[in-house]
Amino acid sequence: MPTLLELQRAVYRGLVAGEDGPCAAHVVADGIAGQARLSVYRNTFIGNLTTALRLAYPAIHRLVGGPFFESAARLFIEAQPPQSAWLDEYGAGFPDSSPALH
Amino acid sequence: MNLVAKLEKHAKSEGARALTTGEAYALARDQGYRPARAPEIRTGRKVEGVTDPANRGWTLDVAYRDRCRREDEGPIPAKAGIGLRFPHHAAMLDRRPNIGWLEVHTENYMGGGGPLGYLEAIRAHYPISLHGVGLSLGSAEGLDAAHLERIQQTALRIEPAPVSEHLSWSVVGGRYLADLLPLPMTEEALEIVCRHVDQTQAYLRRRILVENPSSYLRWRHSMIPEWEFLATVANRTGCGILCDVNNIYVSAANHGWDPSAYLAALPPAAIGEIHLAGHSTRALGDGRVLRIDDHSSHVIPAVWTLYAEALARFGPVPTLIEWDTDIPALDVLLDEASHAALLLGNARQGVRDADAA
Numbered sequence: 001m002p003t004l005l006e007l008q009r010a011v012y013r014g015l016v017a018g019e020d021g022p023c024a025a026h027v028v029a030d031g032i033a034g035q036a037r038l039s040v041y042r043n044t045f046i047g048n049l050t051t052a053l054r055l056a057y058p059a060i061h062r063l064v065g066g067p068f069f070e071s072a073a074r075l076f077i078e079a080q081p082p083q084s085a086w087l088d089e090y091g092a093g094f095p096d097s098s099p100a101l102h
Numbered sequence: 103m104n105l106v107a108k109l110e111k112h113a114k115s116e117g118a119r120a121l122t123t124g125e126a127y128a129l130a131r132d133q134g135y136r137p138a139r140a141p142e143i144r145t146g147r148k149v150e151g152v153t154d155p156a157n158r159g160w161t162l163d164v165a166y167r168d169r170c171r172r173e174d175e176g177p178i179p180a181k182a183g184i185g186l187r188f189p190h191h192a193a194m195l196d197r198r199p200n201i202g203w204l205e206v207h208t209e210n211y212m213g214g215g216g217p218l219g220y221l222e223a224i225r226a227h228y229p230i231s232l233h234g235v236g237l238s239l240g241s242a243e244g245l246d247a248a249h250l251e252r253i254q255q256t257a258l259r260i261e262p263a264p265v266s267e268h269l270s271w272s273v274v275g276g277r278y279l280a281d282l283l284p285l286p287m288t289e290e291a292l293e294i295v296c297r298h299v300d301q302t303q304a305y306l307r308r309r310i311l312v313e314n315p316s317s318y319l320r321w322r323h324s325m326i327p328e329w330e331f332l333a334t335v336a337n338r339t340g341c342g343i344l345c346d347v348n349n350i351y352v353s354a355a356n357h358g359w360d361p362s363a364y365l366a367a368l369p370p371a372a373i374g375e376i377h378l379a380g381h382s383t384r385a386l387g388d389g390r391v392l393r394i395d396d397h398s399s400h401v402i403p404a405v406w407t408l409y410a411e412a413l414a415r416f417g418p419v420p421t422l423i424e425w426d427t428d429i430p431a432l433d434v435l436l437d438e439a440s441h442a443a444l445l446l447g448n449a450r451q452g453v454r455d456a457d458a459a
Contacts, residue, residue, distance in 0.1 A: 001288075001323040002323070003242070003290065004240075004242040004285075004286065004288070004290050004291050004294060005242035005243065005274075007286060007321065008241070008242055008243075008271060008274040008283075009274060009275065011274070011279070011283060012274045012275060012277065012279065015279055016277070016279075026286075026321050026322050026323065027319045027320070027321065027322065028319070028320045028321070028322055030320075030357075030358075031388075031390050032386050032390050032392065034319065036386050037318050037319035037392070038319065040318040040384075040392065040394065041279075041281050041283060041318065041319075044280070044281040045279050045280050045281050048280040048281065049280050052280075081277040081278065081279065081280075082277065082278040082280065083276055083277060083278065084236075084246065084248065084249060084278055085209055085235065085236020085237070085238070085246070085249055085272060085273065085278045085280075086209055086212050086213070086236065086249065086252055087209065087278075087280075088212065088213035
């Protein structure tokens, strides 16, 4: 049985690095695979932070278009998840994270 | 011990948020001070250690009451409210619709600037509840002190009625995972959550409400039913419960629980607020469906039914309509709230009938 901290570190690796095997092993499958259940959380994690970046950089979003913005955002989020739940200053390095964004 | 420290100690014993002398309050009024809520005047109070006869006749600023179940009691009425989101800031001020109260996400107003300016203007007309999504009560590594301080600063500006958070976690290794993640229902997690609720309540010097989450998975090593876990947190820490009826419906459907049994396991006296929202369904192959709590639509009929059941158990409780994805026109939210108001009215009538019997 993992400690809470071990479990939370495993979830982190699953959501941020996509290594969801170790984490899924702790999930009750119950008709739906652990990975599929975890993907709901991963989608929300990426989706919420993509929205935060879109609000912070509306001009870049218009300039490069939705699909490109979203894939650039995903790469940035995976490389630099926020350090706090206060997202106002999240994404300061985003424009520099991809040559196509600046 | 100086006068301020003595007053501070006395405020605690009166259950008041703050207090001052009658003279100082009258002076402040003369100089234009207008509190968001009228203070309660209590005269002739003896403050331990203060003997100056000129300081008799204390004026106490309003005491924060930890629960407000009736319209005439406390700052959040047992009425329907709506979640206030940025697109409706201007319309709320222009139109001032008739709605009992508003709730905002604490994190959206921590930065000051335009949003906080709007909220302070709106605050003059409506009671406000601060609903946090980022404190991460279930983090094994402890609370983020800087985040707790930001909540405190926002609360000092807004003077909210309830302050609420979630039974979940979002932070590990100093990184915020931007979702309300499910906790394993273990003794270890229970102790950690209780410790963090205690710390939060001590820091904010107020009781908080903790909301039941919606979830899409259960951990294999969970030993305690979620409803029992939540009731125990309320019992051990004295916190209130924010009962999200849609979340109960969503989690019960996803995990095969009985939503009525969930409601029945919660202590009615602890219920300080109810949430309602819409959710969606996602097909995951071989006919299995997960219900997803995305706050993107109308409350479904089955959740209204469960809400009526909750009101029958808990009595009239302040009830909030949440809508966060594809946010509709303000009137759509107000319509949804008016349906909740109708059911609240029925519940109030039910209480009167029972009292009369």
